[in-house]
Amino acid sequence: ADAGDAERLTELLEPLHAADIADLLEQVGGSERREIVRLWGREIDGEVLTELDESIREEVIAALPREVLAEAVRELDSDDVVDLIEDLEEPQQEAILKVLDEPDRAAVEQSLTYPEYSAGRLMQREVVTAPEHWTVGETIDFLRRDDELPDQFYHVILVDPGHHPTGYVTLGKLLASKRDMGLREITEDSFRTISAWQEEGDVAYAFNQYHLISAPVVDDHDRLVGVITIDDAMSVLDEEHEEDILRLAGVGDESSISDTVVETARQRLPWLAINLCTALLAASIINLFQASIGHLVALAVLMPIVASMGGNAGTQTLTVAVRALATKNLTDSNIWRVIRREVLVGLINGGTFALCLGIVAWIWFGTPALGLVIGAAMIINLFIAALAGIVVPIALERLGADPALASGTFVTTMTDVFGFFSFLGLATAVLL
Amino acid sequence: ADAGDAERLTELLEPLHAADIADLLEQVGGSERREIVRLWGREIDGEVLTELDESIREEVIAALPREVLAEAVRELDSDDVVDLIEDLEEPQQEAILKVLDEPDRAAVEQSLTYPEYSAGRLMQREVVTAPEHWTVGETIDFLRRDDELPDQFYHVILVDPGHHPTGYVTLGKLLASKRDMGLREITEDSFRTISAWQEEGDVAYAFNQYHLISAPVVDDHDRLVGVITIDDAMSVLDEEHEEDILRLAGVGDESSISDTVVETARQRLPWLAINLCTALLAASIINLFQASIGHLVALAVLMPIVASMGGNAGTQTLTVAVRALATKNLTDSNIWRVIRREVLVGLINGGTFALCLGIVAWIWFGTPALGLVIGAAMIINLFIAALAGIVVPIALERLGADPALASGTFVTTMTDVFGFFSFLGLATAVLL
Numbered sequence A, B: 001a002d003a004g005d006a007e008r009l010t011e012l013l014e015p016l017h018a019a020d021i022a023d024l025l026e027q028v029g030g031s032e033r034r035e036i037v038r039l040w041g042r043e044i045d046g047e048v049l050t051e052l053d054e055s056i057r058e059e060v061i062a063a064l065p066r067e068v069l070a071e072a073v074r075e076l077d078s079d080d081v082v083d084l085i086e087d088l089e090e091p092q093q094e095a096i097l098k099v100l101d102e103p104d105r106a107a108v109e110q111s112l113t114y115p116e117y118s119a120g121r122l123m124q125r126e127v128v129t130a131p132e133h134w135t136v137g138e139t140i141d142f143l144r145r146d147d148e149l150p151d152q153f154y155h156v157i158l159v160d161p162g163h164h165p166t167g168y169v170t171l172g173k174l175l176a177s178k179r180d181m182g183l184r185e186i187t188e189d190s191f192r193t194i195s196a197w198q199e200e201g202d203v204a205y206a207f208n209q210y211h212l213i214s215a216p217v218v219d220d221h222d223r224l225v226g227v228i229t230i231d232d233a234m235s236v237l238d239e240e241h242e243e244d245i246l247r248l249a250g251v252g253d254e255s256s257i258s259d260t261v262v263e264t265a266r267q268r269l270p271w272l273a274i275n276l277c278t279a280l281l282a283a284s285i286i287n288l289f290q291a292s293i294g295h296l297v298a299l300a301v302l303m304p305i306v307a308s309m310g311g312n313a314g315t316q317t318l319t320v321a322v323r324a325l326a327t328k329n330l331t332d333s334n335i336w337r338v339i340r341r342e343v344l345v346g347l348i349n350g351g352t353f354a355l356c357l358g359i360v361a362w363i364w365f366g367t368p369a370l371g372l373v374i375g376a377a378m379i380i381n382l383f384i385a386a387l388a389g390i391v392v393p394i395a396l397e398r399l400g401a402d403p404a405l406a407s408g409t410f411v412t413t414m415t416d417v418f419g420f421f422s423f424l425g426l427a428t429a430v431l432l
Helices: A001-012 A020-026 A028-042 A048-050 A054-063 A066-074 A078-087 A089-097 A104-113 A137-147 A172-177 A200-210 A230-246 A261-288 A290-295 A300-328 A334-364 A367-399 A402-430 B002-013 B018-027 B031-042 B046-051 B056-064 B064-073 B077-083 B091-099 B102-112 B136-145 B169-175 B199-208 B230-248 B263-288 B291-297 B298-326 B335-365 B370-396 B405-430
Strands: A130-131 A155-159 A163-170 A215-220 A223-228 B127-133 B155-159 B165-170 B212-220 B222-231
Touching: A020 A028, A020 A054, A020 B199, A020 B291, A028 A054, A048 A066, A048 A078, A048 A089, A054 A089, A066 A089, A078 A089, A078 A104, A078 B127, A089 A104, A089 B136, A089 B222, A130 A137, A130 B291, A137 A172, A137 A402, A137 B169, A155 A172, A155 A223, A163 A172, A163 A215, A172 B169, A200 A215, A200 A230, A200 B018, A200 B230, A223 A230, A230 A300, A230 A402, A230 B199, A230 B230, A230 B298, A261 A290, A261 A402, A261 B298, A290 A300, A290 A402, A290 B298, A300 A334, A300 A367, A300 A402, A300 B230, A300 B263, A300 B291, A300 B298, A300 B405, A334 A367, A334 B263, A367 A402, A367 B064, A402 B102, A402 B298, B018 B046, B018 B056, B031 B056, B046 B056, B046 B077, B056 B298, B064 B091, B077 B091, B077 B102, B091 B102, B127 B136, B136 B169, B136 B335, B155 B169, B155 B222, B165 B169, B199 B212, B199 B230, B222 B230, B230 B298, B230 B405, B263 B291, B263 B405, B291 B298, B291 B405, B298 B335, B298 B370, B335 B370, B370 B405
Parallel strands: A130 A155, B127 B155
Antiparallel strands: A155 A163, A215 A223, B155 B165, B212 B222
């Protein structure tokens, strides 16, 4: 029966792209996944492994026979091998490195000397270079002789005798130019190098901002050590966004659709625990006004509205701020104007909703003064929300923290505390 | 003085990349921007215009002398012209179309017949094709003769006599192969065509999922009408993420750092208004229990904690669900397992925090029964949060709505209403 199942599996999976097979392995349950790997694992290739989410990649790799793994890894570019092994345990890493040919192993080990999430980890070592003084004809002849060209490359990188990149030529230009044209005559303006130490998020930003297709990576001495291509930059951009969006929501940024119940519960717990503490802080503010609420229960009915509006307005502002920081659109040149704008928007919307809610509260409870008090509290809280929403992310960024990670908690704590305090405090002073 | 200022501006801006100039124009204030355009506008090029945010592009275009605009637009690829004019008013559009050469104008007008945000709008019309039966040598000779090649291209697309694309060859393979090799022998496995009617978000997904560098675009009859390159797909991916993140936060997705105070206030208002309505709904639940709160003010102190924890847990779940839907990781094959997981996680974390908060409430107010009631309410509300957090986005998606846009409001309304109702209702039944 196993043989029949294996055959049917192969029929099903054979026509699929590696990325789709990886998605499928992520989407099925743990026991089905183990069954698929057991039956079909011998035919798995390196591409499927690199496409797999980290959370289950280790599990799949551990389940593969050593010779299958060796075969799968040998066909990969160095950047994919690095991506594959950087999160593995030492013995598994060793096992994979051992099956690589000597130059490939050296390339991978060199990449691993750069920090995680750096350009050095992202780059592939397979580069196509030409001396600066070559002509188009010499370059084409060289390319036609070389039978170890990378699978995908888009530029020939010009290097000087010290192996420093000095420009690049697109393959399109190379094909369109006369054979006796010098390479130096047809280099691209878009040329820029990337330091191997640069953070991968900044690399993705540069690709997107400057429409780069590939960029040479250099070491501390400006020597060419590799190349990053746009498809890898696009993946990084996608991951960075995923991280931001999950962090803003207080979800562990390593979360994946294939995580188990226990893993998921554990990822979500820390942020809920922090939220419990801040909610208790807000409750302790309400506690100060027990006597007032005892006298006028309408206060308890209305107070969550002020806090909720503050929380929402604060989240709007902080999300815009976090995005603007991530896209480098919030800079020294416009920081004060943006702060001023957010505060004014807070006051305008505070005024608008103060009016609406004030009238509702007046009609609902028949007390004009209650309408005035809740209106004033609304203006105060939307002002606080705007100020905190813009200043907190900027401050976190300046302190070297990720504004997406903690801004939300800070801001909603402030809007809760100030919301309850301003409403209940004003009510106590004016109404009782 | 103007002449001197203009010169200094040119010195400053000349060395900058078009994308950085555009960022600068977005970051300075409105009056400074008008001044820069007045002094330096004659030297603006098409690239800067395409990089500008839509919100200020129209303003800049309107301020440019007609001949400057004509010059700027003539050097652009057809996809950039489309991007530039699709949001302009009819007369401005006409003015730009008029300055284009006849074939370029036809290409742009053809693109404009496809719907906004479709592949047809995103593609460039400049394609490099070769008949299927050509050899590498014939193709290279053809490329060298053609002096109207696009600025950037990465593949030669093979077409049959009916102009249907049947495969493509990378320029790297073309350069590395012998002259007498047939093109058909060296086509790429990654080849896939895109319909001109496809949604641009799906196009970006396909590029990222399948590591495409360029993809031919076909019309209803599978005839080649253009090509999309990865740099455009990367921009779309970036915009789609921006849209998701802003929609999740209830901010108008067209918001930009250069918006004025009034524009910003107006964008933020609708979501705050909706939030006011849902907060009033939650308040009306509390209103039902006025008598209970009057008897035991501790209820007013503790009730926001239950609602707040529900809101946070719901946001965690819905964010994961929205992302999984956007990345096509939540499919029919795993939907039930994911729903089951989320609900179990809700119950586990509900239980954990029921215990914590129950003990806190007991010690704080000295009433064990109050601890039991708030614990039970916590479990109920985190269960509701999990269920709503996963089911609401899926339901919105199935109904054809964008889950990022409205899920948050639905889910937090449910957690507020159920949070207050379960806690105050249980307290009324058990304690009073």
